[in-house]
Amino acid sequence: MADKLQDTRRMCVHTQTTKPWSLAEAIEGYTRASVPGITVWRDHIAPYGAEEAGKMLRDSGLEVVSLCRGGFFPATSGQARLDARNDNRAIIDEAVAIGAPLVVLVCGASPEIELPVARQMILDGLADIEPHAKDAGVKLAIEPLHPMYADTRSAINTMDQANNMIMALGSNQVGIAVDVYHVWWDSFLKAEIGRAKGSIFAFHVCDWRTPTRNLLTDREIMGKGCIRIREIREWVEQAGFNGFIEVEIFSDDYWKQDQDKYLWRLKSAFLNHV
Amino acid sequence: MADKLQDTRRMCVHTQTTKPWSLAEAIEGYTRASVPGITVWRDHIAPYGAEEAGKMLRDSGLEVVSLCRGGFFPATSGQARLDARNDNRAIIDEAVAIGAPLVVLVCGASPEIELPVARQMILDGLADIEPHAKDAGVKLAIEPLHPMYADTRSAINTMDQANNMIMALGSNQVGIAVDVYHVWWDSFLKAEIGRAKGSIFAFHVCDWRTPTRNLLTDREIMGKGCIRIREIREWVEQAGFNGFIEVEIFSDDYWKQDQDKYLWRLKSAFLNHV
Numbered sequence: 001m002a003d004k005l006q007d008t009r010r011m012c013v014h015t016q017t018t019k020p021w022s023l024a025e026a027i028e029g030y031t032r033a034s035v036p037g038i039t040v041w042r043d044h045i046a047p048y049g050a051e052e053a054g055k056m057l058r059d060s061g062l063e064v065v066s067l068c069r070g071g072f073f074p075a076t077s078g079q080a081r082l083d084a085r086n087d088n089r090a091i092i093d094e095a096v097a098i099g100a101p102l103v104v105l106v107c108g109a110s111p112e113i114e115l116p117v118a119r120q121m122i123l124d125g126l127a128d129i130e131p132h133a134k135d136a137g138v139k140l141a142i143e144p145l146h147p148m149y150a151d152t153r154s155a156i157n158t159m160d161q162a163n164n165m166i167m168a169l170g171s172n173q174v175g176i177a178v179d180v181y182h183v184w185w186d187s188f189l190k191a192e193i194g195r196a197k198g199s200i201f202a203f204h205v206c207d208w209r210t211p212t213r214n215l216l217t218d219r220e221i222m223g224k225g226c227i228r229i230r231e232i233r234e235w236v237e238q239a240g241f242n243g244f245i246e247v248e249i250f251s252d253d254y255w256k257q258d259q260d261k262y263l264w265r266l267k268s269a270f271l272n273h274v
Numbered sequence: 275m276a277d278k279l280q281d282t283r284r285m286c287v288h289t290q291t292t293k294p295w296s297l298a299e300a301i302e303g304y305t306r307a308s309v310p311g312i313t314v315w316r317d318h319i320a321p322y323g324a325e326e327a328g329k330m331l332r333d334s335g336l337e338v339v340s341l342c343r344g345g346f347f348p349a350t351s352g353q354a355r356l357d358a359r360n361d362n363r364a365i366i367d368e369a370v371a372i373g374a375p376l377v378v379l380v381c382g383a384s385p386e387i388e389l390p391v392a393r394q395m396i397l398d399g400l401a402d403i404e405p406h407a408k409d410a411g412v413k414l415a416i417e418p419l420h421p422m423y424a425d426t427r428s429a430i431n432t433m434d435q436a437n438n439m440i441m442a443l444g445s446n447q448v449g450i451a452v453d454v455y456h457v458w459w460d461s462f463l464k465a466e467i468g469r470a471k472g473s474i475f476a477f478h479v480c481d482w483r484t485p486t487r488n489l490l491t492d493r494e495i496m497g498k499g500c501i502r503i504r505e506i507r508e509w510v511e512q513a514g515f516n517g518f519i520e521v522e523i524f525s526d527d528y529w530k531q532d533q534d535k536y537l538w539r540l541k542s543a544f545l546n547h548v
Contacts, residue, residue, distance in 0.1 A: 111499065161461060214488060215422075
């Protein structure tokens, strides 16, 4: 492996990875462990409010990589779809307040809405909020989610669909968040990452646990699963991505552990497997 | 809906759907409920042996639709890969013994084997057992499995991959089993079903439960989830499929219920939602 991989200067941790920590504790913890980047889950901002959270983050010296998450555009009622767009505009404002240059989008889905219809609602929603993102100077990243989330979380389940979506939008403001957990299985992955050249705004890492005991909160530490993370990293970097690499692990098991020790373990896994 | 849909003459139930029942009980139960077709899981044959199971099935007058399941070709050791092929030849013989014209294949995967390598092992294994299937007069159906099973169950996760596989094999003996549970989310589904014209050997139905509480045994009864089953049925029939439609539901919840009542409920769901 090239030397450039052997450091954590581009390591970022998602606050939901260390869910038991408040934002203040996460800022302290990441600083203690010399993790330079932080991605903030909205739940971690809520207790402080965006202004106060923004001040804490600026004072910390940590690099704010992104705000998670906007999206959830599809809904059966027109009013709910308009509300979702307004929510997204507010989330963009929140990103400005905390100094996040990017909002990651979980685009949404509903068991009551056919996937092609949901995808159109996502496209329409994105087109509607894009000017607000542009004015705010905040980028938006569509995160394709694993097909096991196609019922309620996202109708965008492959890089192909995300690429089609950004192509249809035609805005530099909107790109893609590649999370290895969601896309590792896809036989078109390398080609579609290549197609996304210049539009990959975020890169998330974790690993796939065997067996996976529940669909939502059983992700694994990098290197402990079957995902070829370095190969995918190579592809996204060949496609021009050179930003922070975010560790995003939702795990009931790891949330129960000492979060300081866990963070050091993540750092070591990042050095050895990302 | 056309009248042709309003009957259960092409209804088949997979013995694993009524897992608590032995093969003898399943035969009695399906006969009582006037379900004409049966697909047999190998576990349900084991207590009797294939010869005895075959006699029971012939005597029942039920139509034996398929034997589940062969496959699992990838392995890290060469010997294990040869063993897997021999197992598959034995499974083909078992199909002959019970009068099943088709073996459904869960092709296999391993967290230790990269997906492209696993796919090559599947192709090589299939090419090796195909002559035995031909001699035995038994067809083989590749079942693409949902991407959430790409770590240990199948490296074939889309209709596109299954189509490529049968195209590479070029044998009339090998086709595809379309299970709505595995493929419903795929934006290329309609096109790939069309591409499989003449090669769809099996069609499985159930539904996607929201929320899905575990990856393996939380499937839903047709009509209670978000899968557009009739739309997919239309596509497979336009692609030439006119065989039995198999109800395959793995569900801890439903296995706990009275299996006779459950079977009547499935019949009603089949009439109304398939």
